[in-house]
Amino acid sequence: MSSFTIQSRTSGSIHILELNGELDAHTASHLEDSLKSLIEEKQFNIVVNFSRLDYISSAGLGVFMAYIEDVRSLGGDIKLSNMSDKVYNVFDLLGFPTLYDILHTEEEAIVKFTI
Amino acid sequence: MVTKSKYSITVSASTAQIADVRDFVARHAAAYGFSDEDVHDIRLAVDEAYTNVIKHAYNFDASKKVKVKISTGNGKFTISLSDEGTAFDPASYEKPDVAERVMLRKRGGVGVYLIQKLMDDVEYRKDGKYNEILMSKKR
Numbered sequence: 001m002s003s004f005t006i007q008s009r010t011s012g013s014i015h016i017l018e019l020n021g022e023l024d025a026h027t028a029s030h031l032e033d034s035l036k037s038l039i040e041e042k043q044f045n046i047v048v049n050f051s052r053l054d055y056i057s058s059a060g061l062g063v064f065m066a067y068i069e070d071v072r073s074l075g076g077d078i079k080l081s082n083m084s085d086k087v088y089n090v091f092d093l094l095g096f097p098t099l100y101d102i103l104h105t106e107e108e109a110i111v112k113f114t115i
Numbered sequence: 116m117v118t119k120s121k122y123s124i125t126v127s128a129s130t131a132q133i134a135d136v137r138d139f140v141a142r143h144a145a146a147y148g149f150s151d152e153d154v155h156d157i158r159l160a161v162d163e164a165y166t167n168v169i170k171h172a173y174n175f176d177a178s179k180k181v182k183v184k185i186s187t188g189n190g191k192f193t194i195s196l197s198d199e200g201t202a203f204d205p206a207s208y209e210k211p212d213v214a215e216r217v218m219l220r221k222r223g224g225v226g227v228y229l230i231q232k233l234m235d236d237v238e239y240r241k242d243g244k245y246n247e248i249l250m251s252k253k254r
Contacts, residue, residue: 002134025166026130057133057162058229062222065213069220086155093232094225095213 002026006034014110015043020052023060031063035078039067044076047109051082056090068100077101079109119188128169128198129177136165136183140194143185147192148254156233157194157252163226164196164248172200172246190254197247203227205239 004027007018015038023031038046048064050056068078079101083091091097103109124139126132141158149157165181173179184195211225231237236251 001131022134024130024133024162025169026133055158057159057166058223058225059166061225065217066220066222069218086152090159090229093229099214099217 004030006030008034011047011110014045014047014113016047016049016106016110018049018052022055023053024055024057025059028059028063031060032066035063035067035071039071039074042074044071044074045113046071046076046078047106047113048078048080049082049106049109050080050084050087051106053084053087056087058090058094061091061094061096064096064100077113079103079112081106081109119186121184121186123182123184125180125182127177128173128175128179128181128200130166130169131177133162133165136181137162139183140185143187144192144252147187149192149252153252157192157250160230160233160250161194161196163230164194164250167203167226168196168198168200171203172198174200191251192254193249193251195247195249197245199244200246202241202246203239203248 002022002024004021004023009016017034064078071078081103082105083102091102101112103112122143126136137158140161141154144154144157168181169175179200182197186193208227211228213225216224230250234250235253238249240247240249
């Protein structure tokens with residue numbers, strides 16, 4: 001079965017979700033629950049760190065498709081960082097790099113919120 | 116001489132099986148000699164096709180079955196998924212506008228497009244109550 005965990009931490013006013021394992025149709029609801037909780041807690045400045053994510057399918061991308069505009073309309077953003085080439089390629093095939101802030105490192109993503 | 120081989124598994128139409136289906140196909144793709152990158156493309160294409168069967172053909176009814184077959188020959192690796200649910204109509208399919216879907220907060224709807232991008236050939240067949248998607252990649 002697909003294995004997937006999320007570690008949550010903060011850096012000042014920024015919330016960081018660190019994804020581990022495989023994000024697919026079986027595990028996407030876990031990420032969705034985490035994003036929903038942050039939005040309910042009015043935490044709209046979110047960085048998702050992909051450094052330990054081995055795999056993503058469109059079901060995983062769908063979670064970002066569903067929530068990014070809500071978060072932006074509330075004055076925040078979901079910025080993505082530390083993707084492996086394989087994971088980045090899936091985002092790239094669908095044209096996401098023009099729609100989302102995808103940064104090399106978590107630090108760059110955090111700094112982006114202050115610009 | 117052309118060497119041909121075939122492998123198959125039958126699994127429940129459940130998202131709990133996605134990782135096993137991906138791993139089954141990826142193992143055979145690696146053994147067939149594909150690069151890591153190609154194995155990843157094949158793994159993702161199969162995931163997308165299998166997820167579509169669960170969602171659209173069977174509407175998340177995990178009591179239904181999906182047959183996954185692999186055949187190789189003439190330098191081509193072909194994966195077939197067959198189901199007995201609601202058929203997909205490729206004629207009614209349009210390339211998704213991802214930017215528009217994001218604006219409308221619509222998730223998904225991009226799996227078929229991904230499969231086409233990742234594989235060399237994609238074919239949909241209907242035979243009686245059986246629907247089949249065949250996805251091929253050349254070595």
